[in-house]
Amino acid sequence: MAAQQRRRRLLVVVLGAVAAVAVVVVIVVVALGNQGGDGGPAAQKYTGPIAPATRQQDGSVAMANSGVTAPVLDVFEDFQCPACKAMEARVGGTIKKLAAEGRVKVVYRPFQLFQQDPLMSNSRRAANAAACMPADHWVKYHDKLYAEQPPEGDKGFSNPDLIKWAGQLGVTDPAFAACVNGAQKIGQVDQATAYAGKVGVTATPYLALNGRQLGDDALASSDALQKAVAQAGSGTPRSAGTAPAQR
Missing domain, CATH: 1.20.5 (Single alpha-helices involved in coiled-coils or other helix-helix interfaces)
Incomplete structure (x- = not known):
């Protein structure tokens, strides 16, 4: 017992x-x-207005209201980069909100960071497709690419998928499919990659405000990024170097 x-x-x-x-x-x-994807605080999905996007001479995409020229926020990114996806989830909505409110001019600069396959080829296909995308659909396609980012080490961003996702956003022009399948903008991707190297970008995400790289603390939260932009004010607009003309 x-x-x-x-x-x-x-x-x-x-x-x-x-x-x-x-x-x-x-x-x-x-x-x-x-928490966010990299341990940072979670961010709510932005559903507000989007500032107009325009394709610049060097192939980058500017997002800003008419007349807004400063401060300039350069966003160097690789669509295959997990840290870029995490940053986008954390403060991507804030970046859009700041541009829509006329508080900043955003310049997106996608390029190829990775040097080994399958990551390199994934990166190049995604960047080429983004370069093929018309400016009026570019921001939504940018977000879609991050939403569909393949796991690191897996082959992804296939041309059929890149074309299918564009169709889901209303882009059905055969010229886009031809641009993707023919890698027609890969030269532009190579130029963007060379420019990123010239600026000194060795890891992504790399954000520069008026030509000066933002530290991790400024990208840690929506409040931190808004504070950094407010402090930059409307000083002399200066992008991160001088990009080459598009070819």
């Missing part, structure tokens, strides 16, 4: 410990779920 009672007490203790561990696991999972 005494042995049975001891076994019952031991079972109660073990079950109690298991329950406690389960509670801790649930708490950790919930906490991680409330």
Whole structure:
């Protein structure tokens, strides 16, 4: 009888410990779920207006209201880069909001960062497709590419998928499909990559405000980025170097 009672007490203790561990696991999972993809605070999806996007001479895409020329926020990114996707989830909406409010001119500069396959080819196909995309659909396509980013190490961003996703956004012009399938903008991608190297970009995401790289602290949250832009004010607009003309 005494042995049975001891076994019952031991079972109660073990079950109690298991329950406690389960509670801790649930708490950790919930906490991680409330963070961004790289451990930063989660950001709400931006659903407000988008400033007009225009293709610049060098192939980059400017997003700004009419007449807004400063401050300039250059966004160097690779659509295959997981850290870029995490940054976009964290402050991408804030970037759009700041541009829509006329507080900044954003210049998106996609390029090829990775040098080994399959990442390199994924990056080049995505950047080429983005360069093929008409400016009036570019921002939505930019976001779609991040939403469909393949896992690191997997082959992805196939031409059929890149064309299909464009169609889902209303871009069905055969010229876009031809541009993607024929890699017609790959020279522009190579120029953008060379320009990023000239600026000194060795990792992404790389954001520069009026020509000066923003630190991780400025990209840690929506509030931090808004503060950095406010401090930059409307000083002399200066992009991160002088990009080559598009060929």
